[in-house]
Amino acid sequence: MADTGTAFDIVVLGGGSGGYAAALRAAELGKTVALVEADKVGGTCLHRGCIPTKALLHAAEVADTAREGEAFGVHTHLERIDMNGVNKYKDGVIGRLYKGLQGLIKARKIEVVEGWGKLTGPNTVQVGDRTLTGEHIVLGTGSYARSLPGLEIGGRVMTSDQALTLDFVPKSAIILGGGVIGSEFASVWKSFGADVTIIEALPHLVPNEDEALSKAFERAFRKRGINFNLGVRFSGVTQDDNGVHVTLEDGKTFDADLLLVAVGRGPSTSGLGYEEQGLTLDRGFVITDERLHTGVGNIYAVGDIVPGLQLAHRGFAQGIFVAEEIAGLNPPAIVESGIPRVTYSEPEIASVGLTEAGAVATHGAENVETLEYNLGGNGKSQILATQGFVKLVRQKDGPVVGVHMIGARVGELIGEGQLIVNWEAYPEDVAALVHAHPTQNEALGEAFLALAGKPLHAHN
Template sequence: MNHHTPAPEEFHVADTNGTVFDIVVLGGGSGGYATALRGAELGLSVALVEGGKLGGTCLHNGCIPTKALLHAAEVADSAREGANFGVHTTLDHIDMGGVNKYKENVIARLYKGLQGLIKSRKITVFEGWGKLVAPDAVEVNGERVTGRHIVLGTGSYARSLPGLEIGGNIITSDQALQLDRVPRSVIVLGGGVIGSEFASVWKSFGADVTIIEALPHLVANEDESLSKAFERAFRKRGIAFNLGVRFQGATQTDDGVHVTLEDGKTFDAELLLVAVGRGPNTANLGYEEQGIRIDRGFVLVNERLHTGVGNIYAVGDIVPGLQLAHRGFAQGIFVAEEIAGLNPAPIIESGIPRVTYSEPEIGSVGLTEAKAREVHGTDNVEVLEYNLGGNGKSQILATAGFIKLVRQKDGPVVGVHMIGARVGELIGEGQLIVNWEAYPEDVAALVHAHPTQNEALGEAHLALAGKPLHAHN
């Protein structure tokens, strides 16, 4: 399905007549368009420069399309497992044409809505690849767009490894999202969020999947107990993985790809998905020429997201830290309010929620147990795990998992970590608990609806407060 491309007269002003905008945003992804929308809402004049489609990676090549695939995978699993619930169904086949049409329709609806928002707030959009040419100007299509403030939000790209060329049977998430078939077998290089989500999708669609991860665990940035539970769940699903050994090389064969690890192990599959993270889009954009400090491609900023050069700020994936759309949204809002003089509170990075949308899901916010002991002292941390086996709705959904709470001894909860089907939907309350520095007793006093999985959060806090209901003390 083709996306609607707005006619130039809808957005683009060819002659700005020397206009100096309050904000010029370079990049129309999550961080960039959030800056533009909030800035315009605050009455500032805003120009937005984007060479691709508004919405950036998240809307077109990231969050939205991958989660659409994951939902289709969940539907496939439900059809396959219907007999467990007394509903006898058969799974005929996965029609990737139909799956992709559904995915593209979701993207198109959201894209149209975003275009409408941008237009309604009278944001001037310049369609083309921009470059920073002065502390107060961006050049696009040979035209100089001047702003009192510049916000850099040029996003990220799917990285590869040195010597590993993308093409043919070696793909990144960009190509994986456009596949018109279910591969027979896939090797996933990288066991982080992106690799784990695609591994989950393809296994549900019927492919043989093997993950290769150099670190000791899958989703290694999560609390170790979640990583281990995640590995057990993947093993039970038949997803193979090889941990703790580095990738050495890959060669394309007549019917796929041959992969070698440094310990001599070899693997063969139809496709190799390279999911080793995302790199910042900052090369050849004029940043360093204007004196902006770059480290490993990332733009260095202070806690107020200022680059230290003129009135130039940076947001989103080019700023070191979690590469998440909702972090970009928050940073964009922050910068717009900073420019407008509202003096917003700095964003607390540890309070940003994280979700891995696989089967099972992982939802987390705040400090892991290891990090909490490092920050607060080994003996000054309390931990509690609440098994979802004691939760009625989890039993109905036939999901296993647990909620792990990390608190400062006799103090607030500093980490909420969850694994199980649909636990990502619980992260909203988890982030309120952590960010508002709630004590277990505070949350235990709240009444949680029964039967819901959300109730498990309440039960976990009851237990941590010393008065468990459906759990042993």
């Protein structure tokens, strides 16, 4: 029998994006909720991921603007990067968002239980000497920064967790991993004045994106002076007072002040009682059905511990979904391919839906049509002095299945792309919509005009 005050409609284990979204929505629906968190509610995204990295990226954009002002007739001088000032700004953003989140949780009468929780039964979570009983359990224990076998983190070898707290700009840095995290840090450090080299084992940077975007991204990084070595695996690293010394399997060596290990994130599921309670795990990830149910009792899982895209907004969506599922609202299942993806570097990459290769694999090459619209034809992009393009992927004579963009600030455009893909719009549907001029959003409209066979500022 649970102690007085420890029985809830829902116990959420983990206060990150997926967990707190489930808690907030469930409380809104009249459920009693306990939210278990060992650190701070908000999780990796708010405290060690999305928010702090994007704050650094904005500071980097300000530095670039100051450095390049003369091109716009504004004569400026970039004196130095004050990392204490940058970190104060970054931490201020985090602090305000954290305070707001705490206020929401308090207003919705969610009980936050601080401490490490462990699943001890189909309806119970143990936190210290307290047993919480929930009619439903939601697991959202998040992820951690991975390393590689034999590669120890410490000293000059660090993950994004340590890189976010640096109080100096490294003179030089090697980044192991050319995905989203590695590319974003490369962009920041280059803007701050560091010499940066990315090591990526796969043939392209941002390898999960459409190949056309990856190639354009590489050209942009090369133009910025960001070095990268592709297609060869990391072998080893040593460090001393002078820096780090990295070796690849082909014998190449690289030296720098520090090594950032950005090889992805692993699910935080070890030692939490999941397997003991009969949950199915694959490489540490919790396996669920499309309704995010684990197959055990009334236990659901959300966020980074569920195989798929490790994105905060996916966690938010899954948390809301599970709360509504528990409340009997029968929400529509989340379609993974309909979730937008953004790399917040300079230039930015934004995409949703299938890549060209993914569309060909799904529908066959003869049933896929693509179009690229160069941002050179877009007035606002010319004003911003950015280069890039919009790439559309559609089923032949059918709906649009992918929208992919590269260029400054294109992440702000992906909302329309998401609607187009998820609503299975036809090019003719979008071409009929009027887009404001001059905006970068207009580039999407122009791309669809071209795909519908009536280009304006583009060749047919």
